[in-house]
Amino acid sequence: MVDSNRRSTIKLLVAGGVGLVIGLAGGYALAPEKLREVVKETTVTVTAPSTQTSSSVSRRLSKDKIKIGVLGIRSGVWATYGTFIEQGARLAADEINESGGIMGSKIELVIRDEAADVIKQARELVDQEKVDFIVGVDSSGNAMKLGPLMPELNRILIVTHAATQRLTEELVFKQGIKHIFRVSVPTYQDGILAAWVAKDLPIKKWAGINPDYEYGRVSWEFFKNTLKALRPDVEFVSEQWNPSPGTTDFSKWIGAVMGTDAEGIFTSNWAGEALTFHKQALELGLYNKVKAVINPLGYSMDVAYGLGKDYPKAQYGTWVSGRYVWFYPPTPINKRFVDAFVNKWGKLPPYSAETTYTAIYLLKGAIENAVTLDFDQLVKTIENMVILSPAGARWIRPEDHQAVYEVPYGKVSSNTTNVGGAVPLLENIKVLPAYMYYRNPPDYGAPLLAQA
């Protein structure tokens, strides 16, 4: 009896000891990241490696390496866009690593194809590659799939291209998923600001030829509703929807619009489909018939290089934009970025390269400010952050984590510049303060519609 009692006591003690060790180890592993050294000063963030980005050099993070997962479309017809995201990410990572890393820690990029099951890729990035952050995402559909998963993955996601306003309005603001941020302009640019451009054109009858999925539908809705409010005299005479991706022949939609008395065309087609659209519209004579064309992503660099000096120009202009255009704003920060990009990749920077570049500097700035990799503190730091980026000052709106900044529209000019190929310049640049066309929380109603 006594013997067995003693034995069980020993057993109990041993078990307790083992439990304690496991508990300690677990607790240690799960404990938030701590600094090896102490912070001295706060920082101001500028996206330039040569400029002093942080005023303190002695600080170090608990990790030697900060791993950033990069998601972009790397296969299929939109594969170029994955390359753009990669180019921006690499430029930023190389610049940062060459000038000492983030508080001494080097950035390591892990690049994955979001077209090969975005959920699987994101899980692998977190579970196997152990990335600290995820940036990128081209497709709105993928962003909406990945968004709700972020709390489970427990990582910050910075979206740099996907444009659906639902990402920030619904997932972040309404559902409170704090893990998602977006540094690129959403569909407000494509639909609402486009209507402000259309308002000043001497055109009453508009037609739309748009890609038949969320982005195309939302852009056209925003365009129509805003323009109707700004100019009650306009009419919308035809609405056409082309499958996307997959349209190579726009003839029947172009023909249908030519059969109406439309004077202006709004098309939110993008990438290769925008290129094909402009060419075929010219060849079928649509450009002779209508007086203006608005294509929100028409100044994406693949389209601009693809059409070059032959970019068709309508009588009152072919109005185009992007989520960043390489010449705006004319600041030293932007100039340095464009030069560095051209130097590294041989062409002018596409918009998603700029947004991804900025996303990585935003993370750098946030980590240097928060002096930790702790999730809650980083989120708090990024909320309300202002970053001076190539596209100008971006303010991260705290309510829905949407970056607020301005991107101009312009008219395709017959003058070109030659940087690794001919690119048409833009003229009659139109910039509007963001508050006039960004939808705002909490109600996300119609943005300020001041009468002109």
Next chain:
Amino acid sequence: MDVLSVIFSQLLIGLYRGSIYWLIAAGLTLIFGVLRVVNFAQATLLVLGGYTAYAIYQATSNWVLALVMTPLLVGAIGLAIEVTLLKPIYKIDNTYQLLMTFAVVLILNDVTKVIWGKAPVSIPLPDMLKGSVKLSGFNISLYILIVILIGFLIFISVIYIINRTMWGLRVRAIWRKREIAEALGIKTTTLYSAVFFLGSLFSGLGGALMAMFSPMVPGLGDYLIVYAFIVTVIAGLGNLLGAYISSIIIGVLESVFTYYLPEIDLLLIYLIMAVVLLIKPQGIFGER
């Protein structure tokens, strides 16, 4: 804008699209009529034609050469496919030949991907074809007119060859009763190869014409073949006149539906096919 001009502009675009469908359906119909093989790869050969024309244009910058050489090259490729892949299995059930043509689709899709990559490619529209013709007050793209014209010429020539030449007589003989034709000493094997060559040649021509207007992407054929099937099903498999008329009808209806009912234009085409199948399962022009 008046109804007439709407119909006119839609009609032309419809005729253009119909003519491209016809260049696929022509080969499909000929090959089915003679070989009793439903050639799944017919539209894939058209896309291959587009890529071939692109390659010739890249090398020579001569679009006329591309337009002439491509049909011959694609015809030769078609011939090679027939001789090496189909001929050995003519003795067994037709289903296997259909499966073989499907294998050809998969192979050609990947071959184009390997050679030309995944990004769309196209030939710039030649300056000569860029102009437009004024026809009773309307500006019509010269390119569109030429495609319609070539489609029509091909139709006339095929009908002529089949109905008015000795070779056509042999083709018709096999078309009707293969066993009797063979008994009369008609060499079916050479005729099969010739028909396959001709069918592939039409696809090649279609591809070369198309590449000047719309870009080629791998897998484009998978989408076009559906339209060609709709056309041949409506026409009745194995009827050339029917195939031409129904290509034009589908092309034009597609355009008209896009104008009047843009939300359901795709659905309507399938609806027409379903109705035809229900009322006249052998197709509008089909016999039996």
